[in-house]
Amino acid sequence: MKKTVVMFAGQGSQYQNMGLDFLEHSKDAKLIFDNAAEKLDFNLLEVLNSELINDTKYTQSLVFLTSAMIYEEVKKILVPDAVIGFSLGEYSAYYASDVMSFNDTLEVVKNRSKFMAEAADRNPGSMAAIIGISKENLEDICNAINDCYVTIANYNEPKQLVISGNLECVNKVCSIALEKGARRAIPLNVSGAFHSELMIDAGKALKEFLNNSDIEIKKPKYPIWLNASGEKYLNEELIDIMEKQVFSPVLFYQAIEDLIEKGYNNFIEIGPGKVLSGLVKKINRDVNVINVSYYEDLEKLKEMF
Structure with a gap:
Protein backbone atom coordinates (compact mmCIF):
# COMPACT_ATOMS: atom_id res chain seq x y z
CA MET A 1 0.00 0.00 0.00
CA LYS A 2 1.35 3.42 -0.98
CA LYS A 3 1.54 5.95 1.83
CA THR A 4 2.93 9.22 0.54
CA VAL A 5 4.71 11.99 2.42
CA VAL A 6 5.16 15.37 0.75
CA MET A 7 8.30 17.11 2.03
CA PHE A 8 9.02 20.84 1.70
CA ALA A 9 12.49 22.31 1.30
CA GLY A 10 13.98 24.87 3.66
CA GLN A 11 16.32 27.83 3.41
CA GLY A 12 19.68 26.97 1.89
CA SER A 13 18.17 25.06 -1.03
CA GLN A 14 17.54 28.20 -3.11
CA TYR A 15 19.09 28.87 -6.50
CA GLN A 16 18.74 31.65 -9.04
CA ASN A 17 15.55 31.68 -11.13
CA MET A 18 14.02 28.85 -9.11
CA GLY A 19 10.40 28.12 -9.96
CA LEU A 20 10.25 30.37 -13.00
CA ASP A 21 9.63 27.47 -15.38
CA PHE A 22 6.33 26.88 -13.56
CA LEU A 23 5.28 30.41 -14.53
CA GLU A 24 5.58 29.43 -18.18
CA HIS A 25 3.42 26.30 -17.87
CA SER A 26 1.02 26.79 -14.96
CA LYS A 27 -1.74 29.40 -14.74
CA ASP A 28 -2.21 28.56 -11.04
CA ALA A 29 1.49 29.08 -10.32
CA LYS A 30 1.40 32.42 -12.12
CA LEU A 31 -1.61 33.55 -10.08
CA ILE A 32 0.29 32.78 -6.87
CA PHE A 33 3.42 34.52 -8.16
CA ASP A 34 1.51 37.65 -9.19
CA ASN A 35 -0.24 37.70 -5.82
CA ALA A 36 3.11 37.50 -4.00
CA ALA A 37 4.52 40.26 -6.20
CA GLU A 38 1.78 42.56 -4.89
CA LYS A 39 2.39 41.60 -1.24
CA LEU A 40 6.20 41.71 -1.09
CA ASP A 41 8.11 44.98 -1.08
CA PHE A 42 10.78 44.00 -3.61
CA ASN A 43 11.00 43.07 -7.29
CA LEU A 44 10.67 39.28 -7.33
CA LEU A 45 12.17 38.67 -10.77
CA GLU A 46 15.09 40.99 -10.06
CA VAL A 47 15.98 39.22 -6.80
CA LEU A 48 15.43 35.73 -8.24
CA ASN A 49 17.92 36.54 -10.99
CA SER A 50 20.68 37.81 -8.68
CA GLU A 51 22.85 36.96 -5.68
CA LEU A 52 20.29 38.78 -3.54
CA ILE A 53 18.38 35.53 -3.48
CA ASN A 54 20.79 34.39 -0.73
CA ASP A 55 19.93 37.35 1.51
CA THR A 56 17.72 36.04 4.35
CA LYS A 57 15.25 38.92 4.08
CA TYR A 58 14.40 37.69 0.57
CA THR A 59 15.25 34.00 0.72
CA GLN A 60 12.57 32.75 3.08
CA SER A 61 9.67 34.37 1.22
CA LEU A 62 10.98 33.20 -2.16
CA VAL A 63 11.61 29.60 -1.07
CA PHE A 64 8.07 29.45 0.31
CA LEU A 65 6.68 31.02 -2.86
CA THR A 66 8.53 28.51 -5.07
CA SER A 67 7.30 25.58 -2.98
CA ALA A 68 3.71 26.87 -3.12
CA MET A 69 3.84 27.28 -6.91
CA ILE A 70 5.15 23.74 -7.36
CA TYR A 71 2.58 22.33 -4.94
CA GLU A 72 -0.26 23.82 -7.03
CA GLU A 73 0.69 21.37 -9.79
CA VAL A 74 1.67 18.45 -7.56
CA LYS A 75 -1.72 18.40 -5.81
CA LYS A 76 -3.36 17.80 -9.20
CA ILE A 77 -1.47 14.48 -9.32
CA LEU A 78 -1.61 13.23 -5.73
CA VAL A 79 -3.17 13.78 -2.33
CA PRO A 80 -0.62 13.62 0.51
CA ASP A 81 -1.07 11.09 3.28
CA ALA A 82 1.24 13.24 5.43
CA VAL A 83 3.41 16.35 5.12
CA ILE A 84 6.65 17.57 6.64
CA GLY A 85 8.88 20.59 6.08
CA PHE A 86 12.47 21.32 7.01
CA SER A 87 12.76 24.49 9.14
CA LEU A 88 11.24 27.20 6.90
CA GLY A 89 9.65 24.36 4.92
CA GLU A 90 7.34 23.67 7.85
CA TYR A 91 5.41 26.76 6.76
CA SER A 92 4.98 25.32 3.26
CA ALA A 93 3.62 22.20 4.97
CA TYR A 94 1.19 24.37 6.94
CA TYR A 95 0.03 26.00 3.71
CA ALA A 96 -0.41 22.63 1.95
CA SER A 97 -2.45 21.44 4.95
CA ASP A 98 -4.73 24.49 4.85
CA VAL A 99 -3.53 25.68 8.25
CA MET A 100 -3.17 29.16 6.74
CA SER A 101 -4.06 30.77 3.43
CA PHE A 102 -1.30 31.62 0.96
CA ASN A 103 -1.43 35.34 1.82
CA ASP A 104 -1.35 34.68 5.56
CA THR A 105 1.49 32.17 5.29
CA LEU A 106 3.50 34.61 3.19
CA GLU A 107 2.92 37.34 5.78
CA VAL A 108 4.04 35.04 8.60
CA VAL A 109 7.15 33.91 6.70
CA LYS A 110 8.06 37.52 5.87
CA ASN A 111 7.83 38.55 9.53
CA ARG A 112 9.54 35.40 10.78
CA SER A 113 12.57 36.15 8.59
CA LYS A 114 12.65 39.74 9.88
CA PHE A 115 12.49 38.64 13.52
CA MET A 116 15.24 36.06 12.96
CA ALA A 117 17.50 38.65 11.31
CA GLU A 118 16.93 41.05 14.21
CA ALA A 119 17.72 38.33 16.76
CA ALA A 120 20.89 37.45 14.84
CA ASP A 121 22.00 41.09 15.01
CA ARG A 122 21.43 41.20 18.78
CA ASN A 123 22.92 37.76 19.46
CA PRO A 124 25.56 37.03 16.81
CA LEU A 188 28.09 27.27 7.16
CA ASN A 189 27.59 30.59 5.41
CA VAL A 190 24.66 31.75 7.52
CA SER A 191 23.84 35.06 9.18
CA GLY A 192 22.95 33.70 12.63
CA ALA A 193 22.77 30.83 15.11
CA PHE A 194 19.43 29.51 13.91
CA HIS A 195 17.44 26.84 15.79
CA SER A 196 19.24 27.65 19.02
CA GLU A 197 18.48 29.62 22.18
CA LEU A 198 20.04 32.68 20.52
CA MET A 199 16.77 32.83 18.54
CA ILE A 200 14.45 32.93 21.57
CA ASP A 201 13.76 36.64 20.99
CA ALA A 202 12.67 35.84 17.43
CA GLY A 203 10.28 33.18 18.70
CA LYS A 204 8.75 35.58 21.22
CA ALA A 205 8.37 38.29 18.56
CA LEU A 206 6.72 35.82 16.18
CA LYS A 207 4.25 34.72 18.86
CA GLU A 208 3.38 38.33 19.71
CA PHE A 209 2.87 39.10 16.01
CA LEU A 210 0.59 36.08 15.55
CA ASN A 211 -1.44 36.84 18.67
CA ASN A 212 -2.01 40.44 17.57
CA SER A 213 -2.70 39.79 13.90
CA ASP A 214 -5.84 38.87 11.97
CA ILE A 215 -4.20 35.72 10.60
CA GLU A 216 -6.52 32.72 10.73
CA ILE A 217 -4.88 29.49 11.88
CA LYS A 218 -6.80 26.23 11.44
CA LYS A 219 -6.12 22.61 12.31
CA PRO A 220 -4.15 20.81 9.56
CA LYS A 221 -6.08 18.91 6.90
CA TYR A 222 -3.30 16.32 6.58
CA PRO A 223 -1.15 14.69 9.26
CA ILE A 224 1.95 16.83 9.76
CA TRP A 225 5.21 15.78 11.39
CA LEU A 226 6.81 18.62 13.35
CA ASN A 227 10.44 19.77 13.47
CA ALA A 228 10.59 20.47 17.19
CA SER A 229 9.23 17.08 18.30
CA GLY A 230 10.05 14.80 15.38
CA GLU A 231 6.53 13.45 15.80
CA LYS A 232 3.03 13.81 14.41
CA TYR A 233 1.09 16.92 15.35
CA LEU A 234 -1.72 16.02 17.71
CA ASN A 235 -3.71 18.89 19.16
CA GLU A 236 -1.20 21.40 20.50
CA GLU A 237 -1.61 25.15 20.13
CA LEU A 238 -0.08 25.95 16.73
CA ILE A 239 1.07 29.45 17.69
CA ASP A 240 3.09 27.92 20.54
CA ILE A 241 4.58 25.39 18.11
CA MET A 242 5.56 28.16 15.67
CA GLU A 243 7.23 30.09 18.48
CA LYS A 244 9.16 27.06 19.72
CA GLN A 245 10.22 25.92 16.25
CA VAL A 246 12.35 29.07 15.74
CA PHE A 247 14.74 28.20 18.59
CA SER A 248 14.37 24.41 18.80
CA PRO A 249 16.45 21.81 16.92
CA VAL A 250 15.09 20.36 13.69
CA LEU A 251 14.56 16.65 14.43
CA PHE A 252 14.38 15.70 10.77
CA TYR A 253 15.80 12.20 10.70
CA GLN A 254 13.85 11.25 13.82
CA ALA A 255 10.65 12.36 12.06
CA ILE A 256 11.53 10.43 8.88
CA GLU A 257 12.30 7.30 10.90
CA ASP A 258 8.94 7.65 12.68
CA LEU A 259 7.10 8.06 9.37
CA ILE A 260 8.78 4.96 7.91
CA GLU A 261 8.01 2.98 11.07
CA LYS A 262 4.34 3.95 10.61
CA GLY A 263 4.30 2.59 7.06
CA TYR A 264 4.99 5.64 4.89
CA ASN A 265 7.04 4.52 1.90
CA ASN A 266 6.85 7.28 -0.76
CA PHE A 267 8.65 10.57 -0.10
CA ILE A 268 8.07 13.46 -2.52
CA GLU A 269 10.27 16.53 -2.04
CA ILE A 270 8.79 19.82 -3.28
CA GLY A 271 10.72 23.04 -3.68
CA PRO A 272 14.15 24.10 -4.90
CA GLY A 273 16.89 21.48 -4.86
CA LYS A 274 17.02 17.90 -3.65
CA VAL A 275 18.62 18.19 -0.19
CA LEU A 276 15.81 16.38 1.63
CA SER A 277 15.68 13.60 -0.97
CA GLY A 278 19.37 12.94 -0.39
CA LEU A 279 18.90 12.85 3.38
CA VAL A 280 15.97 10.43 3.20
CA LYS A 281 17.98 8.07 0.97
CA LYS A 282 20.74 8.05 3.59
CA ILE A 283 18.25 7.41 6.38
CA ASN A 284 16.60 4.48 4.58
CA ARG A 285 17.43 3.23 1.08
CA ASP A 286 14.32 1.05 0.84
CA VAL A 287 11.76 3.84 0.43
CA ASN A 288 10.84 5.60 -2.82
CA VAL A 289 12.12 9.17 -3.10
CA ILE A 290 11.36 11.75 -5.82
CA ASN A 291 12.08 15.46 -5.91
CA VAL A 292 10.10 18.03 -7.88
CA SER A 293 12.07 21.22 -8.49
CA TYR A 294 11.37 21.78 -12.19
CA TYR A 295 8.18 21.52 -14.21
CA GLU A 296 9.57 18.57 -16.17
CA ASP A 297 9.94 16.65 -12.87
CA LEU A 298 6.15 16.31 -12.78
CA GLU A 299 6.41 13.58 -15.43
CA LYS A 300 8.24 11.17 -13.11
CA LEU A 301 5.62 11.93 -10.46
CA LYS A 302 2.83 11.02 -12.89
CA GLU A 303 4.57 7.71 -13.60
CA MET A 304 4.52 6.86 -9.89
CA PHE A 305 0.86 7.86 -9.44
Whole structure:
Protein backbone atom coordinates (compact mmCIF):
# COMPACT_ATOMS: atom_id res chain seq x y z
CA MET A 1 0.00 0.00 0.00
CA LYS A 2 1.35 3.42 -0.98
CA LYS A 3 1.54 5.95 1.83
CA THR A 4 2.93 9.22 0.54
CA VAL A 5 4.71 11.99 2.42
CA VAL A 6 5.16 15.37 0.75
CA MET A 7 8.30 17.11 2.03
CA PHE A 8 9.02 20.84 1.70
CA ALA A 9 12.49 22.31 1.30
CA GLY A 10 13.98 24.87 3.66
CA GLN A 11 16.32 27.83 3.41
CA GLY A 12 19.68 26.97 1.89
CA SER A 13 18.17 25.06 -1.03
CA GLN A 14 17.54 28.20 -3.11
CA TYR A 15 19.09 28.87 -6.50
CA GLN A 16 18.74 31.65 -9.04
CA ASN A 17 15.55 31.68 -11.13
CA MET A 18 14.02 28.85 -9.11
CA GLY A 19 10.40 28.12 -9.96
CA LEU A 20 10.25 30.37 -13.00
CA ASP A 21 9.63 27.47 -15.38
CA PHE A 22 6.33 26.88 -13.56
CA LEU A 23 5.28 30.41 -14.53
CA GLU A 24 5.58 29.43 -18.18
CA HIS A 25 3.42 26.30 -17.87
CA SER A 26 1.02 26.79 -14.96
CA LYS A 27 -1.74 29.40 -14.74
CA ASP A 28 -2.21 28.56 -11.04
CA ALA A 29 1.49 29.08 -10.32
CA LYS A 30 1.40 32.42 -12.12
CA LEU A 31 -1.61 33.55 -10.08
CA ILE A 32 0.29 32.78 -6.87
CA PHE A 33 3.42 34.52 -8.16
CA ASP A 34 1.51 37.65 -9.19
CA ASN A 35 -0.24 37.70 -5.82
CA ALA A 36 3.11 37.50 -4.00
CA ALA A 37 4.52 40.26 -6.20
CA GLU A 38 1.78 42.56 -4.89
CA LYS A 39 2.39 41.60 -1.24
CA LEU A 40 6.20 41.71 -1.09
CA ASP A 41 8.11 44.98 -1.08
CA PHE A 42 10.78 44.00 -3.61
CA ASN A 43 11.00 43.07 -7.29
CA LEU A 44 10.67 39.28 -7.33
CA LEU A 45 12.17 38.67 -10.77
CA GLU A 46 15.09 40.99 -10.06
CA VAL A 47 15.98 39.22 -6.80
CA LEU A 48 15.43 35.73 -8.24
CA ASN A 49 17.92 36.54 -10.99
CA SER A 50 20.68 37.81 -8.68
CA GLU A 51 22.85 36.96 -5.68
CA LEU A 52 20.29 38.78 -3.54
CA ILE A 53 18.38 35.53 -3.48
CA ASN A 54 20.79 34.39 -0.73
CA ASP A 55 19.93 37.35 1.51
CA THR A 56 17.72 36.04 4.35
CA LYS A 57 15.25 38.92 4.08
CA TYR A 58 14.40 37.69 0.57
CA THR A 59 15.25 34.00 0.72
CA GLN A 60 12.57 32.75 3.08
CA SER A 61 9.67 34.37 1.22
CA LEU A 62 10.98 33.20 -2.16
CA VAL A 63 11.61 29.60 -1.07
CA PHE A 64 8.07 29.45 0.31
CA LEU A 65 6.68 31.02 -2.86
CA THR A 66 8.53 28.51 -5.07
CA SER A 67 7.30 25.58 -2.98
CA ALA A 68 3.71 26.87 -3.12
CA MET A 69 3.84 27.28 -6.91
CA ILE A 70 5.15 23.74 -7.36
CA TYR A 71 2.58 22.33 -4.94
CA GLU A 72 -0.26 23.82 -7.03
CA GLU A 73 0.69 21.37 -9.79
CA VAL A 74 1.67 18.45 -7.56
CA LYS A 75 -1.72 18.40 -5.81
CA LYS A 76 -3.36 17.80 -9.20
CA ILE A 77 -1.47 14.48 -9.32
CA LEU A 78 -1.61 13.23 -5.73
CA VAL A 79 -3.17 13.78 -2.33
CA PRO A 80 -0.62 13.62 0.51
CA ASP A 81 -1.07 11.09 3.28
CA ALA A 82 1.24 13.24 5.43
CA VAL A 83 3.41 16.35 5.12
CA ILE A 84 6.65 17.57 6.64
CA GLY A 85 8.88 20.59 6.08
CA PHE A 86 12.47 21.32 7.01
CA SER A 87 12.76 24.49 9.14
CA LEU A 88 11.24 27.20 6.90
CA GLY A 89 9.65 24.36 4.92
CA GLU A 90 7.34 23.67 7.85
CA TYR A 91 5.41 26.76 6.76
CA SER A 92 4.98 25.32 3.26
CA ALA A 93 3.62 22.20 4.97
CA TYR A 94 1.19 24.37 6.94
CA TYR A 95 0.03 26.00 3.71
CA ALA A 96 -0.41 22.63 1.95
CA SER A 97 -2.45 21.44 4.95
CA ASP A 98 -4.73 24.49 4.85
CA VAL A 99 -3.53 25.68 8.25
CA MET A 100 -3.17 29.16 6.74
CA SER A 101 -4.06 30.77 3.43
CA PHE A 102 -1.30 31.62 0.96
CA ASN A 103 -1.43 35.34 1.82
CA ASP A 104 -1.35 34.68 5.56
CA THR A 105 1.49 32.17 5.29
CA LEU A 106 3.50 34.61 3.19
CA GLU A 107 2.92 37.34 5.78
CA VAL A 108 4.04 35.04 8.60
CA VAL A 109 7.15 33.91 6.70
CA LYS A 110 8.06 37.52 5.87
CA ASN A 111 7.83 38.55 9.53
CA ARG A 112 9.54 35.40 10.78
CA SER A 113 12.57 36.15 8.59
CA LYS A 114 12.65 39.74 9.88
CA PHE A 115 12.49 38.64 13.52
CA MET A 116 15.24 36.06 12.96
CA ALA A 117 17.50 38.65 11.31
CA GLU A 118 16.93 41.05 14.21
CA ALA A 119 17.72 38.33 16.76
CA ALA A 120 20.89 37.45 14.84
CA ASP A 121 22.00 41.09 15.01
CA ARG A 122 21.43 41.20 18.78
CA ASN A 123 22.92 37.76 19.46
CA PRO A 124 25.56 37.03 16.81
CA GLY A 125 26.38 33.41 16.17
CA SER A 126 27.24 30.84 13.55
CA MET A 127 26.56 27.25 12.48
CA ALA A 128 28.62 24.31 11.23
CA ALA A 129 27.87 20.89 9.77
CA ILE A 130 29.56 17.96 11.54
CA ILE A 131 29.77 14.80 9.46
CA GLY A 132 30.67 11.28 10.54
CA ILE A 133 30.05 11.39 14.30
CA SER A 134 27.11 10.09 16.34
CA LYS A 135 24.61 12.43 17.94
CA GLU A 136 25.50 11.03 21.37
CA ASN A 137 29.18 11.89 20.93
CA LEU A 138 28.41 15.32 19.55
CA GLU A 139 25.93 16.05 22.34
CA ASP A 140 28.62 15.12 24.88
CA ILE A 141 31.11 17.49 23.22
CA CYS A 142 28.61 20.36 23.23
CA ASN A 143 27.58 19.74 26.84
CA ALA A 144 31.20 19.71 28.01
CA ILE A 145 31.78 23.31 26.91
CA ASN A 146 30.78 25.69 29.68
CA ASP A 147 32.27 29.08 28.79
CA CYS A 148 29.99 29.80 25.80
CA TYR A 149 26.86 28.44 24.14
CA VAL A 150 26.54 25.76 21.46
CA THR A 151 23.95 23.10 20.68
CA ILE A 152 22.89 20.69 17.96
CA ALA A 153 20.46 22.57 15.72
CA ASN A 154 19.70 20.14 12.89
CA TYR A 155 19.54 16.35 13.01
CA ASN A 156 19.73 15.85 9.24
CA GLU A 157 20.60 12.16 9.22
CA PRO A 158 22.34 9.99 11.83
CA LYS A 159 25.87 10.97 10.77
CA GLN A 160 25.13 14.49 9.48
CA LEU A 161 24.41 17.01 12.21
CA VAL A 162 24.52 20.80 12.40
CA ILE A 163 25.63 22.79 15.44
CA SER A 164 24.61 26.35 16.28
CA GLY A 165 25.77 28.91 18.83
CA ASN A 166 28.42 31.49 19.65
CA LEU A 167 31.19 31.58 17.03
CA GLU A 168 33.91 30.74 19.58
CA CYS A 169 31.99 27.70 20.79
CA VAL A 170 31.12 26.48 17.30
CA ASN A 171 34.81 26.61 16.38
CA LYS A 172 35.74 24.71 19.55
CA VAL A 173 33.24 21.95 18.85
CA CYS A 174 34.46 21.65 15.25
CA SER A 175 38.05 21.13 16.44
CA ILE A 176 37.13 18.63 19.17
CA ALA A 177 34.77 16.69 16.87
CA LEU A 178 37.55 16.26 14.30
CA GLU A 179 39.91 15.05 17.05
CA LYS A 180 37.28 12.53 18.13
CA GLY A 181 36.79 11.04 14.67
CA ALA A 182 34.37 13.25 12.74
CA ARG A 183 35.15 13.10 9.02
CA ARG A 184 34.43 16.76 8.35
CA ALA A 185 33.46 19.96 10.15
CA ILE A 186 32.15 22.58 7.73
CA PRO A 187 31.35 26.17 8.78
CA LEU A 188 28.09 27.27 7.16
CA ASN A 189 27.59 30.59 5.41
CA VAL A 190 24.66 31.75 7.52
CA SER A 191 23.84 35.06 9.18
CA GLY A 192 22.95 33.70 12.63
CA ALA A 193 22.77 30.83 15.11
CA PHE A 194 19.43 29.51 13.91
CA HIS A 195 17.44 26.84 15.79
CA SER A 196 19.24 27.65 19.02
CA GLU A 197 18.48 29.62 22.18
CA LEU A 198 20.04 32.68 20.52
CA MET A 199 16.77 32.83 18.54
CA ILE A 200 14.45 32.93 21.57
CA ASP A 201 13.76 36.64 20.99
CA ALA A 202 12.67 35.84 17.43
CA GLY A 203 10.28 33.18 18.70
CA LYS A 204 8.75 35.58 21.22
CA ALA A 205 8.37 38.29 18.56
CA LEU A 206 6.72 35.82 16.18
CA LYS A 207 4.25 34.72 18.86
CA GLU A 208 3.38 38.33 19.71
CA PHE A 209 2.87 39.10 16.01
CA LEU A 210 0.59 36.08 15.55
CA ASN A 211 -1.44 36.84 18.67
CA ASN A 212 -2.01 40.44 17.57
CA SER A 213 -2.70 39.79 13.90
CA ASP A 214 -5.84 38.87 11.97
CA ILE A 215 -4.20 35.72 10.60
CA GLU A 216 -6.52 32.72 10.73
CA ILE A 217 -4.88 29.49 11.88
CA LYS A 218 -6.80 26.23 11.44
CA LYS A 219 -6.12 22.61 12.31
CA PRO A 220 -4.15 20.81 9.56
CA LYS A 221 -6.08 18.91 6.90
CA TYR A 222 -3.30 16.32 6.58
CA PRO A 223 -1.15 14.69 9.26
CA ILE A 224 1.95 16.83 9.76
CA TRP A 225 5.21 15.78 11.39
CA LEU A 226 6.81 18.62 13.35
CA ASN A 227 10.44 19.77 13.47
CA ALA A 228 10.59 20.47 17.19
CA SER A 229 9.23 17.08 18.30
CA GLY A 230 10.05 14.80 15.38
CA GLU A 231 6.53 13.45 15.80
CA LYS A 232 3.03 13.81 14.41
CA TYR A 233 1.09 16.92 15.35
CA LEU A 234 -1.72 16.02 17.71
CA ASN A 235 -3.71 18.89 19.16
CA GLU A 236 -1.20 21.40 20.50
CA GLU A 237 -1.61 25.15 20.13
CA LEU A 238 -0.08 25.95 16.73
CA ILE A 239 1.07 29.45 17.69
CA ASP A 240 3.09 27.92 20.54
CA ILE A 241 4.58 25.39 18.11
CA MET A 242 5.56 28.16 15.67
CA GLU A 243 7.23 30.09 18.48
CA LYS A 244 9.16 27.06 19.72
CA GLN A 245 10.22 25.92 16.25
CA VAL A 246 12.35 29.07 15.74
CA PHE A 247 14.74 28.20 18.59
CA SER A 248 14.37 24.41 18.80
CA PRO A 249 16.45 21.81 16.92
CA VAL A 250 15.09 20.36 13.69
CA LEU A 251 14.56 16.65 14.43
CA PHE A 252 14.38 15.70 10.77
CA TYR A 253 15.80 12.20 10.70
CA GLN A 254 13.85 11.25 13.82
CA ALA A 255 10.65 12.36 12.06
CA ILE A 256 11.53 10.43 8.88
CA GLU A 257 12.30 7.30 10.90
CA ASP A 258 8.94 7.65 12.68
CA LEU A 259 7.10 8.06 9.37
CA ILE A 260 8.78 4.96 7.91
CA GLU A 261 8.01 2.98 11.07
CA LYS A 262 4.34 3.95 10.61
CA GLY A 263 4.30 2.59 7.06
CA TYR A 264 4.99 5.64 4.89
CA ASN A 265 7.04 4.52 1.90
CA ASN A 266 6.85 7.28 -0.76
CA PHE A 267 8.65 10.57 -0.10
CA ILE A 268 8.07 13.46 -2.52
CA GLU A 269 10.27 16.53 -2.04
CA ILE A 270 8.79 19.82 -3.28
CA GLY A 271 10.72 23.04 -3.68
CA PRO A 272 14.15 24.10 -4.90
CA GLY A 273 16.89 21.48 -4.86
CA LYS A 274 17.02 17.90 -3.65
CA VAL A 275 18.62 18.19 -0.19
CA LEU A 276 15.81 16.38 1.63
CA SER A 277 15.68 13.60 -0.97
CA GLY A 278 19.37 12.94 -0.39
CA LEU A 279 18.90 12.85 3.38
CA VAL A 280 15.97 10.43 3.20
CA LYS A 281 17.98 8.07 0.97
CA LYS A 282 20.74 8.05 3.59
CA ILE A 283 18.25 7.41 6.38
CA ASN A 284 16.60 4.48 4.58
CA ARG A 285 17.43 3.23 1.08
CA ASP A 286 14.32 1.05 0.84
CA VAL A 287 11.76 3.84 0.43
CA ASN A 288 10.84 5.60 -2.82
CA VAL A 289 12.12 9.17 -3.10
CA ILE A 290 11.36 11.75 -5.82
CA ASN A 291 12.08 15.46 -5.91
CA VAL A 292 10.10 18.03 -7.88
CA SER A 293 12.07 21.22 -8.49
CA TYR A 294 11.37 21.78 -12.19
CA TYR A 295 8.18 21.52 -14.21
CA GLU A 296 9.57 18.57 -16.17
CA ASP A 297 9.94 16.65 -12.87
CA LEU A 298 6.15 16.31 -12.78
CA GLU A 299 6.41 13.58 -15.43
CA LYS A 300 8.24 11.17 -13.11
CA LEU A 301 5.62 11.93 -10.46
CA LYS A 302 2.83 11.02 -12.89
CA GLU A 303 4.57 7.71 -13.60
CA MET A 304 4.52 6.86 -9.89
CA PHE A 305 0.86 7.86 -9.44
